[in-house]
Amino acid sequence: MTCEERRDLVFLLAAEELDGAERDELRAHLSEGCPRCLGALAESQAIVARLAADLEPVTPPERVRNALASRVALESRIADPASHSVSARRGWARTALAAGLAAVLAAGATALAVRARVERAEREARTRSAGLNVIGSPYMRAIELSGPALEFQGHGHLYWDYHDGGCYLRATGLRAPGPGKVYVLWFTDADGQPLRAGVLEVSRDGEAQLLTEMPRTIDVTGQVAVTAEVDGDTMKPSSDAVLHGELQSF
């Protein structure tokens, strides 16, 4: 088949009206980089896109634009937290200074402690990276989380990929959970009973994150909460929520 003979097929491919062997053969040909057919494809795609001009434009709600802007800003902060805020840079400076002092003071410290720190940093980076996948999912829902009272200044979001069930929680401004305590994430089931979803990792500057799976028996209009618990494995919350949100709020 010549490129001239492929011309109609290229247009049908652009219009997604080609399937089976015809589509596979043409894609294989295009993947070889045929300049004539690639040019025809670009031309065809432009014509197909023009068909959409027949539609009356519809202004989307402003919330879509806001959600997109939030997503972009969040991605930037997570991907490169040091370069996006003065406080973050100060945090980095403090961390670097602390690390330097620690290195002097802990000259005799064991290699084990250093290794634990490195492993923690690597784990946090992996969680952050996996969290980006949740945030980037087309099926992502963002649920806002906030402290219920002024004394709790924490704020964050739960990102839920409702297609594959992945959840990524990221919060800032959390105080240390207290001696011997950890922060635990909870959902509620259809009967309003708590469902434990995991323990948050909290950094020294109050940033917390958790990558987990959404429990299958959740109530999709139910509650999300974070509480401080002595026992990270407990199946029932024993204190007030430091962060709270509602799944239906998205």
Added chain:
Amino acid sequence: MAERRDDLTLMELLARRDAAALDALYLRHSSLVFALCLRILRSHAEAEEVLQEVFWELWRSSGRYAAERGSARVYLVQLARSRSLDRLRLRRRREALLADAGGPALVASELGGDARLPNALAAAVSGEEKLQVQAALCELSESERQAVTLSFFDGLSHAEIAAQLGQPLGTVKTRIRRALLRLRTLLAARSGGAR
């Protein structure tokens, strides 16, 4: 041409991770993309999701955008149509599963109401093109226009169109192809040749 040139500038900025460029592209093209998503999905909620998904994908893939592949608008319309059709197929699979399980049908159309407010800028930009497309569609036969509308704008599969029109599958497929190829010729002629 001015729009294309401006879009190219914005896409170059986008490749350098300029969020303001993304916002500008959104303001420029979102009403058309949203209209297309709505037309295919017939659901405001889903159309909003796909709209966000399309611009998010533009943001994530901006470094890989090749200008010679077409304008930002072509890219966005293609992406919007493709993602809307994907979503529609997913919804239909779910509906089929629910129907098999004897469950309730999913919520149908949410189309209409106050969100159908045309964006003046987008309307002005696309006004001339809209007339050209409408004129080209008018030159198709009634059966061709019906088939291509159901396929391109409503996202129906060939089998669904055949069932709806009471025509053999092969006839519908041939009719859609013929209609699309005629549209290509008509639109290329109306714009003074292919771009």
